[in-house]
Amino acid sequence: MTHHSQPAPVLPGRDARDHHIAWQKAGYPCRVLTPRTQTPGGPPLLVLGGGLQSRHSWTRLEHRVPDRRLLIPDLPPARSPGQTRTHLTWDDLTDAALAAADQLRIDRFAVLAVSSGYPIGYRLAQQHPYRISHLMLFGAAPQPRPHLAALIREGLQREATTTTDASPERRHHAAAQLVKALTNTQAAEKYLLLKAAARVMLAQLTATPHDPLVRYVFDRGSLLLSNALPAGGLTGVPALVGVGEHDTATTVEDNRAVAATIAGCTFLVMKHADHLLHLERDADFAAAVTLFLDNQPLATVAHSAVELLP
Template identity: 30%
Template sequence: MNTTPTGKLLHHRTEGPATAPPLILGPSLGTSTALWDDVAPELAVTHRVIRWDLPGHGGSPADLIGPGATVGDLADLVLSLAESLGIDRFAYAGVSLGGAVGLHLAVHHPERVASLAVICSSSHFNGRAPWEERAALVRREGLETLAENAPTRWFTPGFTVPALVEDHRTAAPDAYAACCDALAAYDIRDELSSISAPTLLIAGREDPATPPAHLREIADAVTGSTLVELPGASHLAPAERPEAVLTALRAHFAGDAERGVRVRREVLGDAHVDRAQSRTTGFTARFQDFISRYAWGEIWTDPTLTRRERSLITMTALVAHGHYDELAMHVRAARRNGLTPEEIGAVLLQTAVYCGVPAANSAFAVAQRVLAEEDAAES
């Protein structure tokens, strides 16, 4: 488990069902979890959303990082947070510095990042000099002047979010300066091509800090990535254009569910899936989404085992627990996955040894009926 030098963790907020797939949301420099206030609750309908604060911002301790910090240090703090919550693999979306953390994780910890969204960010932040100068200014004079100018850096003319400006003003100067050190040292351009996670890039067309060209550079390097440009958005797009950001993120992070529905149809057949979907109600909708995403979108798509092998395992487990209605469905699935009646019979014979003769007797009756129905349908 990753541990922090102080033993402390990043301050965070968790929303959504505990059984939903985890989605970690990273902030921009000078902001807090409030940056996601208009987006996170909607994402939490289908995800376990975890928002985190940078060191010295919001509720995070300032001493989590110090002078000379790197984006890698911040990424390690995120991994420590994830592990404290029992999260091994997660989707990730981040703004600006939070987006840079996401890119670092996708490059250096690809096994942890299931899907990635990078918002108003960059693979580099225009060299060391401007950030070294800002760090020195903040260490010398504090954050008041920078906070006063924040709206012009963050938003289009005439728009502001006072709560975010106040977050900037009240951040710990030493921790803010250490984050500037991280941005000064950050340049991941040569490593972008190694990113394998499905990647979405969101650019604000009016963003002076990380203009669309910076996101386009990432899109050109990351195979299969998607770039979305938002008109009327500056640097803090989730605050200024929350509906547009939400729409893009929903489409991107729905990939597991869509893939799961496709695999579910391939294995169980269109008729079964159509019946299940037609019976879906508001009460059962989350469960159906969970089945599509987790059982079919993650487990059945894992290439470690073939679909034939998964059918063998599934039939055995269903016999062991006496789920004979489900067994009938998965005998049909086993035929679609290429198993012969003889192989199915061999599986059920083995269950007689390890699950008991009465269980196997019932299973043979179910399988014989299903196979006879299939023979009749083909004749």
């Protein structure tokens, strides 16, 4: 899930390339997977991951959505350490994401945005509705829950007083704090897939020599403290908002509140799932994405409750 993860394998039947996106404020790489088929699988899908995820974090989805072109960018971090500090806004990151489609000459595309990627996906659809065929948001909240907000503020304080390098003990402690804030440890004791996903997250967060909490703040965490959900609502774009029933980082109520700002939004609650849906229930997650992109009912997604909001 970190920007230092190993490259994802190239899949049979697809061409995979890293493109350098020359955005005006900071260039970044974008992984593009193109099916070797004469029949298009619909508009390309732009995947916007959450905090500390990279273009190599979506291997399971890549395997399960073989017939559609995928664009998976490593957007620049909102903040950067050192003497020349960068402070990007949600609108900046939205412009950066759009730059990938523009540079790749893609006029119309679908958006899948999870966790702290959701404010960017929402803004893309709000600001450029004519370019977005479908919008899918998972793990969305108008503002972070108090326990996560407190952890972000701790990360901001730590950023101001320390370097990003940390001892193994400190890295592990910070990673454990993040995992506890972003996952439901109580539900994980009952559902082994939830526990396994949390372990994967913990291992990946501790795999680099940097403080995971400070990196989370640099990446996008600090922006969550204000204006994650823009005012004005959203109309004119087919939209799906989904959440795991055991999600305590962005609860069912949080996601429902976001969905209520989108006209005609489909709302999905996935049973036996937490915040890391794409890892915990990867087959059902991919099925929900595929069905929605194909304008098909989501009733066949296992262990899920679906409703259409006004």
